[in-house]
Amino acid sequence: MAILLDRDTRVLCQGMTGWAGSHHVAQMIEYGTQVVAGVTPGKGGRTHLGLPVYDRVADARSETGANASIVFVPPVNAAAAMIEAIEAEIPLVVTVTERVPVLDMVRVRDALRGSGTRLVGANSQGVLAPGICKLGVMATGSERPGVVGVVSRSASLTSEVVAQLTEAGLGQSTTVGVGGDPVHGMSMRDCLELFLADDETKGVVLIGEIGGFEEEEVADFIAQVRPAKPIVSLVVGIHAPRERRMGHAGALTSGGSGDAAAKAAALERAGARIAASAHLVGRTMAEALSGGR
Template identity: 65%
Template sequence: MTILVDQNTRVICQGITGRAGTHYSSVMLEYGTRVVGGVRPGKGGSHHLNLPVFDTVATAMTETGANASMVFVPPDRAANAMIEAIEAEMPLVVALTERVPVRDMMRVRDALKHGSTILVGPNSQGILAPGVCKIGVMATGNARRGNVGILSRSASLTSEVIAQLSDAGLGQSTTVGIGGDAIHGLSMRACFELFLADPDTHGVIAIGEIGGTDEEELAEIIAAAKPKIPVVALIVGQYAPAERRMGHAGAIAGNAGADAKSKIRALSEAGVIIAESPHLVGETMHRALTVAA
């Protein structure tokens, strides 16, 4: 099994006629993802990439049976696009847009409280179930089908870890980029709970960084659930200076508990295996799965 997506996922692209929307929709179609249409206000009734284009998400859902949307809308309009999909009761929304204003994301977060939509992102690399479904911008050359779930705040580190796992003979069940912004949808904790409910995920890798409380909340659920599958974590930013943003909008250690050492301590105390270096994540999971077997 997979989480969030499967072979029945039908995707529309909000912003399909833009450069990024066009490119990545094409790549996803080539991968085998069932992209069934797009949304661009004012262009309803036209076609793009041989797919129908609609003025609204609600119309696209009615006409295509779409159950997932990806957002490739510029930052100043991305929140409105997410909210439109939430209000249309789209089950899954994956927001790839970077630099969405924090104030706008507060509106999105409020909209999520009144619906059942699962939002992944923004500033996410997307979701990948190798050989099944890809929604996002990630490379797929090193990915292979398997039983290790990955939840991550970092796109580049996710690619590195996937390559390490595949080299070690370990495939991935699903890879989820929750996004690197301070305010985002699906949390590490909620994503981990989905992996726990998946019988085909035999181990989970969590890739975290400084800033926010996602890793601490993940530690809490792991300590409470005492999962039987191994959990490996990589937390980067141990030498990052305080009060300085490091790459991602949410990667800033500006308050107690937001630094890397505090996150590592919380996860370690919860029973998580800490990878000592980014290049050792695959090896660490391989060893953990061997011991668990």
């Protein structure tokens, strides 16, 4: 089964009436996702994409039964949108918005404490349960239902790995883009815990990159629990120059920390299998699941 999403997921979109929200929500609907409402302050009472638009998340949830939200709100107002969804007790919030100010995200993290909300992002490509629900902006076409969970900090590499897993006949149970901004919601460790508890997920791929300490934290967790499920990891940015941001706001090696080689070494010591190259992730997982080296 999938994590985070299922066939009963009912989605509202905060910022649906903007271009990005309109474009991607239309694709989500086409995929089969149950999008039930939009939220744009000041536009309540209208319809957009054939769906009702509300001024407030609480009203949208009350009237439609929405249990997930996707946020397409510009960075300056994105934190307020996330906090509104948290206060409305939306169980799952996925935020696509990139480069939300760090201090704003600190406020969001504070709002999450003690709440029943799981936040994916900001700067997330979303969550995809193949054939069940698409909540995000990821490309589709190569994904297939299967047994491998994918946790990633990189949107483009997620698409590559999904294609490899499908070609290997493994498919995916769920893919989760945790987000590339320095402060965000669910971590790689949080996602791994959910995958390890899911009986239908037989293996997990972790896609990391330079910057931050998430890969080291998930390595500590792997070393602690010694999971029976194989874990394959790819950490990119081996040749990235120091002190230079590489794409994502959080992809920055600074002060001797956050480099790709150290992250890969920590994961390997913990027991994860390290894919030698980006094009070998699918093959490495296939070998791990078959018991080979």
